Amino acid sequence: MIERTLSIIKPDGVKKSIIGEIISRFEKNGLRISAMKKIWLTKEEAKGFYIVHKERPFYDSLTDFMSEGPIVVMVLEGEQAISKNREIMGATNPANASPGTIRKDFAENVERNIVHGSDSPETAQFEIAYFFSALEIF
Numbered sequence: 222m223i224e225r226t227l228s229i230i231k232p233d234g235v236k237k238s239i240i241g242e243i244i245s246r247f248e249k250n251g252l253r254i255s256a257m258k259k260i261w262l263t264k265e266e267a268k269g270f271y272i273v274h275k276e277r278p279f280y281d282s283l284t285d286f287m288s289e290g291p292i293v294v295m296v297l298e299g300e301q302a303i304s305k306n307r308e309i310m311g312a313t314n315p316a317n318a319s320p321g322t323i324r325k326d327f328a329e330n331v332e333r334n335i336v337h338g339s340d341s342p343e344t345a346q347f348e349i350a351y352f353f354s355a356l357e358i359f
């Protein structure tokens with residue numbers, strides 16, 4: 222089934238100048254970039270995006286990190302895009318990520334883990350709508 226998922230290259234990925242490397246991995250694995258922009262979230266915008274994690278101990282630190290510099294947000298589209306993107310990213314904690322995944326290759330730790338990807342169709346719908354209108358997705 223063709224799906225859409227939200228991908229974010231986080232501030233650490235943008236600072237490391239690996240935007241092209243990351244996008245290239247998506248495209249080589251059959252995911253199309255249906256929408257894309259570079260933005261800089263405020264702390265409040267980061268908190269809204271990660272609202273499901275508001276009770277977690279890392280919520281404050283995570284939203285500080287996500288608002289420390291620009292990010293790249295994208296809509297990826299393709300067969301099983303949600304699970305495929307998660308495979309390409311690797312486990313949330315780079316210590317547990319498989320060889321050849323983005324997080325294994327580039328992430329520093331479980332928080333500064335380079336990329337985000339939606340984890341279900343419901344989450345993808347919320348996350349895509351958080352950043353893009355229907356008119357911006359092709």
Ligand code: CMP
Pocket residue numbers: 274279283313331332333334336337338
């Ligand atoms: P992400 O896939 O964007 O979803 C939630 C984010 O919270 C996660 O990637 C990490 O950046 C961060 N995160 C998850 N678990 C932890 C943790 N135990 N400590 C700090 N940050 C975490």
